Amino acid sequence: MLDLTKLSQQMQGMSQHINREAEASRKRIEIALNLMEQAKLNSDNLMQKHEEFKQRIIFKPATPLEPLNHYPYIVEPPLAHTVFATDGSQIAPSAHEIAYCYLINVGRVILHYGQSRHPILDSVPEIYYRPEDLYLSRQWGIKTEEWMGYRRSVSEAIILAESGQQLLEISPNQQLNIPTLALVDGSLVYWFLEQLPSEARDLILQPILQSWEQLRLANIPLMGYVSASRSSESLSFLRLQACTFEEPNCLKYCPGTGGMSATGTEKKAPCQVCDPLRDTVLWESQLKPGQRSPFWRSNSSILDLYDHHQIYFCYVNVGMEIARLEVPAWVVENSEQLELALGMVIAQVQKGYGYPVVLAEAHNQAVVKGGDRSRFFAMLEQQMIKAGLRNVGISYKEARKRGSIA
Incomplete structure (x- = not known):
């Protein structure tokens, strides 16, 4: 149990700390807005400077x-x-359960508007129990639980592409004339792949890119919806404006940037005057409800492997928050398709009272509740008993945790 009395004693100084941070944040916003006004008049020069000196810059501005x-x-x-x-969603493997395996459940939702067609709301479960499923990632030092999360991203992309193909097969002539959007919860830039060995990375990224290619060939735009984004890629562009040197060279002029000082604070370069401000805070002061920011090209290192699926993004004031929307390059290149996709996302947010209804419903279809978990292991236990296995059951530790006598 949580001792609230002891916890309240630790919170007494928290309000003062929050007030100090809020005041510091206001000052950073003022600085960022001033840099933005300067950058609006100097953007061509800044882009040329970035292109010329990007090998000497240690950060990745959009x-x-x-x-x-x-x-x-x-x-x-x-x-x-x-x-x-x-x-x-998933059920993680546990050594205390009746079998060491994991399950990935992908929720799928297709919503039709103005067409008198029934929606599709279902889920696609898949159980992983073979040694290559459970232990393949160990050779790269990746835990099974972590690998399971990566495999989930692959399954989501594959089923998304299959859903697009299904729409075309059911009513190809009708669907060609109906604007259609494939929506993903979260970023299309898989930052976590940067830390993986190339062999492991290919096993995750290539199936995802192949799925995106299917959507491109089907002429169905793909968009990632990022709520409460923590990115600062567009603010990083303002660091070029804030740089005090004529020719940016981070290693030469600002060595040690990013390290920690003896007092535990991060060592910052002169251009980091807005850190740790986020993009959403900046665009909140710039955009009115229904407006979007300019589109930006992300320059994350992992995108070097994306081929023609380079990622562009913008920020949109959807009314309840500033959302980050991401699309592949082939969506940006088709301006008509892009405008339709943006409009459909805004409509989804309005129907979902602040969050795209199709994403909320896909989550609801995917989530594995406590009762579902119990039924899953009960079914598994029955199959093991039918196969002639004996002494099937959970560990004594798990049994005592579930039936505490305290």
């Missing part, structure tokens, strides 16, 4: 695709349109 003062309103989508999404 590159604006449009003028920095371009804040267009998003147009409502046509009455008739289709949106579909996937989201995943």
